[in-house]
Amino acid sequence: MSATLPLNLTDQDKATIRSAAYGAVSLISAASGKAHKAATAGSLALGSATGQIGHLLNTKSKDIHLTGKTVADLADQVLPALTSAAAVLEQQNPAEADNFRTTVLVAIEAAAATGRNGSASPVVTDMTRKITTALHAA
Template sequence: MSATLALTAQNEATVRSAAYGAVSLISAASDKPHKAAIAGSLALTAATGQIGHVLNAKSKDIHLSGKTIADLADQVLPALTAAATLLDQQSPTEADNFRTTVLVALEAAAATGRNGHPGPVVTEMTRKVTAALHTA
């Protein structure tokens, strides 16, 4: 059994922004951004465990801004590392759940590419997100 997460409202906002931001990065890199965003977001809503509750909470605390993918990446990649680090400290099981959930969402978003395969830009963005998740 995993330990109960004791996340502050700010911690929960970081986790949500990181997860949905990762989907936004993949969507922005995709040749079918709307389909990628929908597929990735649906995958996040299918999350289970305590992370599922955090990701599915009704809130308006996801603040992603910027005019370029680089601006978005400057926010999202550190948030992914911060969220994974925080979760590792509280519950390694939920940290693994978070990483898996985000990676499944990226896979779902990436599968919306031509012939169901991600292009090189999506593949590279997925690599960057994966690295940020595992830097913790």
């Protein structure tokens, strides 16, 4: 029943959630060495999300602002955003918070699977661990 509770998110909350999800895919893409393939696979996975998170992630928006020239710069933005997004969702609707975490993990798994023979490199595996830790820090 809690899955049907509406989310009462500010515009900033929505921007943080979208930036966190697409930023996680960007981190895996940057770490993968096959950025275009990884970004496409991850974005398709985010586009397949369901529930209120699916609707939020699939809303056309220009509020995703990820800047920086290095993976470290991107991580400095995305990892805290993942924690913040999960915390905001957890406060309002734990089921949608779980949906968000699962959606992001599926997306980064899809992005990571674009590596050689469908396996992730040690760099991608480490980035996946960092993303997972950030998602569960809330």
